[in-house]
Amino acid sequence: MAAESRAEQIADRLRRDILLGVLAPGAAIKERDSAQDMGVSRTPMREAIRILAKEGLVALRPSRSPVVAQPTLEDVTDAIDVLTALELLSVRLACERASDAEIAAIREIEREVAAQYGGLDPVARFEHDMGFHKTIAAAAHNAMLAETHGAYLARLWRARYLSTLNPKAKSGILVQHAAIAEALGARDAATAEAHLAAHLAQLRVNVRDFFQSTAVASAAGQRRPE
Incomplete structure (x- = not known):
């Protein structure tokens, strides 16, 4: 090796x-x-x-x-701002540039994730979720965009994973992925961007909730009597 x-x-x-x-x-x-x-x-x-x-x-x-690393909530939300801009550009370019075969592959990934979601362990579920986003970035046919998107996706890896453990996240992810894939299939960039923006806005909410719950738990532990 x-x-x-x-x-x-x-x-x-x-x-x-x-x-x-x-x-x-x-x-x-x-x-x-x-x-x-x-x-x-x-x-x-x-x-x-x-x-x-x-x-x-x-x-x-x-x-x-x-x-x-111990990123702060501000660090993570700043990175989400950049990731959101990258992903919105990716989906717009994918609508314009992706081949029919690439669009079909994205839609197939979405269907496979939806069919297997309940039976997957949390890490496998998360990796399938990230695969959906990376495939869209690749379909934009912009090497620099895909490289930068991959770097920010990696930077947000743990925060994004933890956000998916929110019980409210599961159904939202599946519905939003389906809507994004359908808009891509129609090559409707405006609708695809709208659904993706909503998807990433929910990521921001889930991340904020995680940080807040962690802070509450930490404070409670510090107050616990010896």
């Missing part, structure tokens, strides 16, 4: 651990210990950590172990 692909594989595993909270925000990632635990050398581990740092999931520290 090439060093680059090994680093990507390690990054995928660390990313999933961050997603699930196995590596909690603020937790140190000890390069040597992590490499030993995974049975790899420190070189690909170091590169994997750099990959995650570029995505904003890990914060590097001079002469100290890197830590899992």
Whole structure:
């Protein structure tokens, strides 16, 4: 296995651990210990950590172990603002530029996710959800847009995953994805953008609710008597 692909594989595993909270925000990632635990050398581990740092999931520290990033609500909502602009541009360009086969593939992904949603574990469900958005970005046929969209999607990975755990999120995601896919099928850019904007506005609400509930839980824990 090439060093680059090994680093990507390690990054995928660390990313999933961050997603699930196995590596909690603020937790140190000890390069040597992590490499030993995974049975790899420190070189690909170091590169994997750099990959995650570029995505904003890990914060590097001079002469100290890197830590899992702890973005604030303001950090996340700022990133959602940028992601929203990127996704609205993506869906508009996809309506104009995507081939019929690409549109059909997007609609098929939407149908498959809807059919399997209830039986999927939360991480698989989330990955299918993100796949839908990445496929639309790819169908825009703008390499720079797809690259930037991928970077912001990665930066929001954990916050977006946590927002999908909101009990209200499931039905909304399915309905909104169906509406976006239908508008794409009709190549109706204005309607597709409207549905996507509503979808991402709900993401903002879900993220805010998560941060607020976490703050309440933290405050209650601090007030608990010894």
